[in-house]
Amino acid sequence: MADESNTGSIAAAVAPHADVKAPAAKKKRSPRRQKAVAEPRRAVSETPAAKPRRYSEQQRKEKLKLIETQVTEGKVTLKDAIKSAGISEQTYYQWKRTVKPVEQKAEKRLPTGEELADLVRLEEENQRLRKLLAEKLRAENADLRKRLGLD
Incomplete structure:
Protein backbone atom coordinates (compact mmCIF):
# COMPACT_ATOMS: atom_id res chain seq x y z
CA MET A 1 0.00 0.00 0.00
CA ALA A 2 1.05 3.51 -0.63
CA ASP A 3 2.16 5.74 2.22
CA GLU A 4 -0.74 8.17 2.81
CA SER A 5 1.34 10.56 4.89
CA ASN A 6 3.66 11.24 1.95
CA THR A 7 2.33 14.34 0.25
CA GLY A 8 5.16 14.87 -2.21
CA SER A 9 4.37 15.71 -5.77
CA ILE A 10 3.41 12.88 -7.98
CA ALA A 11 5.10 14.49 -10.94
CA ALA A 12 8.49 14.12 -9.24
CA ALA A 13 7.95 10.40 -8.75
CA VAL A 14 6.84 9.87 -12.32
CA ALA A 15 9.44 12.12 -13.98
CA PRO A 16 11.77 10.29 -16.36
CA HIS A 17 15.28 9.64 -15.23
CA ALA A 18 18.05 11.36 -17.07
CA ASP A 19 20.38 8.30 -17.12
CA VAL A 20 17.95 6.07 -19.09
CA LYS A 21 18.84 6.15 -22.78
CA ALA A 22 16.35 5.94 -25.59
CA PRO A 23 16.54 2.64 -27.49
CA ALA A 24 19.01 2.80 -30.33
CA ALA A 25 17.88 2.16 -33.88
CA LYS A 26 18.09 -1.48 -35.00
CA LYS A 27 21.20 -2.53 -36.78
CA LYS A 28 20.67 -3.18 -40.48
CA ARG A 29 21.37 -6.74 -41.60
CA SER A 30 23.07 -7.54 -44.81
CA PRO A 31 20.85 -9.37 -47.31
CA ARG A 32 20.88 -13.17 -47.23
CA ARG A 33 22.95 -15.08 -49.68
CA GLN A 34 20.84 -16.63 -52.41
CA LYS A 35 20.51 -20.39 -52.59
CA ALA A 36 22.32 -22.21 -55.32
CA VAL A 37 20.24 -22.72 -58.42
CA ALA A 38 19.27 -26.35 -58.91
CA GLU A 39 20.63 -28.04 -61.99
CA PRO A 40 18.04 -28.83 -64.62
CA ARG A 41 16.94 -32.47 -64.58
CA ARG A 42 18.46 -34.77 -67.13
CA ALA A 43 16.37 -36.84 -69.45
CA VAL A 44 15.52 -40.34 -68.24
CA SER A 45 17.71 -41.97 -70.88
CA GLU A 46 20.78 -40.06 -69.62
CA THR A 47 20.52 -41.22 -66.00
CA PRO A 48 22.98 -43.97 -65.15
CA ALA A 49 20.79 -45.35 -62.33
CA ALA A 50 18.39 -48.17 -63.21
CA LYS A 51 14.84 -47.02 -63.73
CA PRO A 52 12.13 -48.76 -61.70
CA ARG A 53 10.47 -51.59 -63.59
CA ARG A 54 7.17 -53.32 -63.17
CA TYR A 55 7.14 -57.06 -63.66
CA SER A 56 4.05 -59.14 -64.27
CA GLU A 57 3.23 -62.08 -62.03
CA GLN A 58 4.42 -64.47 -64.73
CA GLN A 59 7.77 -62.68 -65.06
CA ARG A 60 8.20 -62.70 -61.28
CA LYS A 61 7.54 -66.43 -61.09
CA GLU A 62 9.96 -67.08 -63.94
CA LYS A 63 12.73 -65.08 -62.30
CA LEU A 64 12.14 -66.78 -58.94
CA LYS A 65 12.22 -70.19 -60.61
CA LEU A 66 15.42 -69.29 -62.46
CA ILE A 67 17.10 -68.18 -59.23
CA GLU A 68 15.92 -71.30 -57.40
CA THR A 69 17.21 -73.65 -60.08
CA GLN A 70 20.60 -71.93 -60.24
CA VAL A 71 21.00 -72.19 -56.47
CA THR A 72 19.79 -75.80 -56.20
CA GLU A 73 22.11 -76.93 -58.98
CA GLY A 74 24.98 -75.42 -57.00
CA LYS A 75 26.24 -73.30 -59.85
CA VAL A 76 26.13 -69.99 -57.99
CA THR A 77 25.33 -68.52 -54.61
CA LEU A 78 21.96 -66.96 -53.89
CA LYS A 79 23.33 -63.41 -54.07
CA ASP A 80 24.96 -64.05 -57.43
CA ALA A 81 21.81 -65.65 -58.81
CA ILE A 82 19.74 -62.66 -57.71
CA LYS A 83 22.20 -60.26 -59.35
CA SER A 84 22.20 -62.26 -62.57
CA ALA A 85 18.37 -62.09 -62.62
CA GLY A 86 18.64 -58.30 -62.50
CA ILE A 87 16.77 -57.64 -59.26
CA SER A 88 17.79 -56.58 -55.76
CA GLU A 89 17.84 -58.88 -52.74
CA GLN A 90 14.97 -56.97 -51.14
CA THR A 91 12.87 -57.41 -54.26
CA TYR A 92 13.68 -61.13 -54.32
CA TYR A 93 12.54 -61.64 -50.74
CA GLN A 94 9.40 -59.53 -51.23
CA TRP A 95 8.44 -61.51 -54.32
CA LYS A 96 9.16 -64.78 -52.56
CA ARG A 97 6.96 -63.77 -49.62
CA THR A 98 4.05 -62.72 -51.85
CA VAL A 99 4.21 -65.80 -54.09
CA LYS A 100 4.17 -68.36 -51.26
CA PRO A 101 0.68 -67.56 -49.85
CA VAL A 102 -0.80 -67.88 -53.34
CA GLU A 103 0.83 -71.29 -53.80
CA GLN A 104 -0.38 -72.46 -50.39
CA LYS A 105 -3.96 -71.48 -51.23
CA ALA A 106 -3.73 -73.42 -54.48
CA GLU A 107 -2.52 -76.56 -52.64
CA LYS A 108 -5.59 -76.61 -50.37
CA ARG A 109 -7.80 -79.44 -51.57
Whole structure:
Protein backbone atom coordinates (compact mmCIF):
# COMPACT_ATOMS: atom_id res chain seq x y z
CA MET A 1 0.00 0.00 0.00
CA ALA A 2 1.05 3.51 -0.63
CA ASP A 3 2.16 5.74 2.22
CA GLU A 4 -0.74 8.17 2.81
CA SER A 5 1.34 10.56 4.89
CA ASN A 6 3.66 11.24 1.95
CA THR A 7 2.33 14.34 0.25
CA GLY A 8 5.16 14.87 -2.21
CA SER A 9 4.37 15.71 -5.77
CA ILE A 10 3.41 12.88 -7.98
CA ALA A 11 5.10 14.49 -10.94
CA ALA A 12 8.49 14.12 -9.24
CA ALA A 13 7.95 10.40 -8.75
CA VAL A 14 6.84 9.87 -12.32
CA ALA A 15 9.44 12.12 -13.98
CA PRO A 16 11.77 10.29 -16.36
CA HIS A 17 15.28 9.64 -15.23
CA ALA A 18 18.05 11.36 -17.07
CA ASP A 19 20.38 8.30 -17.12
CA VAL A 20 17.95 6.07 -19.09
CA LYS A 21 18.84 6.15 -22.78
CA ALA A 22 16.35 5.94 -25.59
CA PRO A 23 16.54 2.64 -27.49
CA ALA A 24 19.01 2.80 -30.33
CA ALA A 25 17.88 2.16 -33.88
CA LYS A 26 18.09 -1.48 -35.00
CA LYS A 27 21.20 -2.53 -36.78
CA LYS A 28 20.67 -3.18 -40.48
CA ARG A 29 21.37 -6.74 -41.60
CA SER A 30 23.07 -7.54 -44.81
CA PRO A 31 20.85 -9.37 -47.31
CA ARG A 32 20.88 -13.17 -47.23
CA ARG A 33 22.95 -15.08 -49.68
CA GLN A 34 20.84 -16.63 -52.41
CA LYS A 35 20.51 -20.39 -52.59
CA ALA A 36 22.32 -22.21 -55.32
CA VAL A 37 20.24 -22.72 -58.42
CA ALA A 38 19.27 -26.35 -58.91
CA GLU A 39 20.63 -28.04 -61.99
CA PRO A 40 18.04 -28.83 -64.62
CA ARG A 41 16.94 -32.47 -64.58
CA ARG A 42 18.46 -34.77 -67.13
CA ALA A 43 16.37 -36.84 -69.45
CA VAL A 44 15.52 -40.34 -68.24
CA SER A 45 17.71 -41.97 -70.88
CA GLU A 46 20.78 -40.06 -69.62
CA THR A 47 20.52 -41.22 -66.00
CA PRO A 48 22.98 -43.97 -65.15
CA ALA A 49 20.79 -45.35 -62.33
CA ALA A 50 18.39 -48.17 -63.21
CA LYS A 51 14.84 -47.02 -63.73
CA PRO A 52 12.13 -48.76 -61.70
CA ARG A 53 10.47 -51.59 -63.59
CA ARG A 54 7.17 -53.32 -63.17
CA TYR A 55 7.14 -57.06 -63.66
CA SER A 56 4.05 -59.14 -64.27
CA GLU A 57 3.23 -62.08 -62.03
CA GLN A 58 4.42 -64.47 -64.73
CA GLN A 59 7.77 -62.68 -65.06
CA ARG A 60 8.20 -62.70 -61.28
CA LYS A 61 7.54 -66.43 -61.09
CA GLU A 62 9.96 -67.08 -63.94
CA LYS A 63 12.73 -65.08 -62.30
CA LEU A 64 12.14 -66.78 -58.94
CA LYS A 65 12.22 -70.19 -60.61
CA LEU A 66 15.42 -69.29 -62.46
CA ILE A 67 17.10 -68.18 -59.23
CA GLU A 68 15.92 -71.30 -57.40
CA THR A 69 17.21 -73.65 -60.08
CA GLN A 70 20.60 -71.93 -60.24
CA VAL A 71 21.00 -72.19 -56.47
CA THR A 72 19.79 -75.80 -56.20
CA GLU A 73 22.11 -76.93 -58.98
CA GLY A 74 24.98 -75.42 -57.00
CA LYS A 75 26.24 -73.30 -59.85
CA VAL A 76 26.13 -69.99 -57.99
CA THR A 77 25.33 -68.52 -54.61
CA LEU A 78 21.96 -66.96 -53.89
CA LYS A 79 23.33 -63.41 -54.07
CA ASP A 80 24.96 -64.05 -57.43
CA ALA A 81 21.81 -65.65 -58.81
CA ILE A 82 19.74 -62.66 -57.71
CA LYS A 83 22.20 -60.26 -59.35
CA SER A 84 22.20 -62.26 -62.57
CA ALA A 85 18.37 -62.09 -62.62
CA GLY A 86 18.64 -58.30 -62.50
CA ILE A 87 16.77 -57.64 -59.26
CA SER A 88 17.79 -56.58 -55.76
CA GLU A 89 17.84 -58.88 -52.74
CA GLN A 90 14.97 -56.97 -51.14
CA THR A 91 12.87 -57.41 -54.26
CA TYR A 92 13.68 -61.13 -54.32
CA TYR A 93 12.54 -61.64 -50.74
CA GLN A 94 9.40 -59.53 -51.23
CA TRP A 95 8.44 -61.51 -54.32
CA LYS A 96 9.16 -64.78 -52.56
CA ARG A 97 6.96 -63.77 -49.62
CA THR A 98 4.05 -62.72 -51.85
CA VAL A 99 4.21 -65.80 -54.09
CA LYS A 100 4.17 -68.36 -51.26
CA PRO A 101 0.68 -67.56 -49.85
CA VAL A 102 -0.80 -67.88 -53.34
CA GLU A 103 0.83 -71.29 -53.80
CA GLN A 104 -0.38 -72.46 -50.39
CA LYS A 105 -3.96 -71.48 -51.23
CA ALA A 106 -3.73 -73.42 -54.48
CA GLU A 107 -2.52 -76.56 -52.64
CA LYS A 108 -5.59 -76.61 -50.37
CA ARG A 109 -7.80 -79.44 -51.57
CA LEU A 110 -11.40 -80.31 -50.94
CA PRO A 111 -12.18 -83.35 -48.80
CA THR A 112 -13.39 -86.49 -50.56
CA GLY A 113 -16.68 -88.28 -49.88
CA GLU A 114 -15.05 -90.71 -47.46
CA GLU A 115 -13.42 -87.88 -45.52
CA LEU A 116 -16.73 -86.02 -45.37
CA ALA A 117 -18.40 -89.12 -43.89
CA ASP A 118 -15.66 -89.28 -41.23
CA LEU A 119 -16.15 -85.60 -40.42
CA VAL A 120 -19.92 -86.06 -40.04
CA ARG A 121 -19.36 -89.06 -37.76
CA LEU A 122 -16.92 -87.08 -35.62
CA GLU A 123 -19.34 -84.15 -35.35
CA GLU A 124 -22.12 -86.49 -34.17
CA GLU A 125 -19.83 -88.06 -31.56
CA ASN A 126 -18.75 -84.60 -30.43
CA GLN A 127 -22.39 -83.56 -29.91
CA ARG A 128 -23.15 -86.77 -27.97
CA LEU A 129 -20.16 -86.26 -25.67
CA ARG A 130 -21.12 -82.64 -25.03
CA LYS A 131 -24.61 -83.71 -23.97
CA LEU A 132 -23.19 -86.35 -21.61
CA LEU A 133 -20.86 -83.80 -20.04
CA ALA A 134 -23.68 -81.29 -19.61
CA GLU A 135 -25.88 -83.91 -17.89
CA LYS A 136 -23.04 -84.88 -15.53
CA LEU A 137 -22.36 -81.25 -14.62
CA ARG A 138 -26.08 -80.60 -13.97
CA ALA A 139 -26.29 -83.63 -11.68
CA GLU A 140 -23.13 -82.62 -9.82
CA ASN A 141 -24.38 -79.06 -9.47
CA ALA A 142 -27.74 -80.25 -8.10
CA ASP A 143 -25.94 -82.52 -5.59
CA LEU A 144 -23.78 -79.64 -4.36
CA ARG A 145 -26.82 -77.39 -3.98
CA LYS A 146 -28.55 -80.07 -1.83
CA ARG A 147 -25.47 -80.42 0.39
CA LEU A 148 -25.19 -76.66 0.86
CA GLY A 149 -28.91 -76.34 1.45
CA LEU A 150 -29.50 -73.87 -1.33
CA ASP A 151 -32.55 -75.72 -2.74
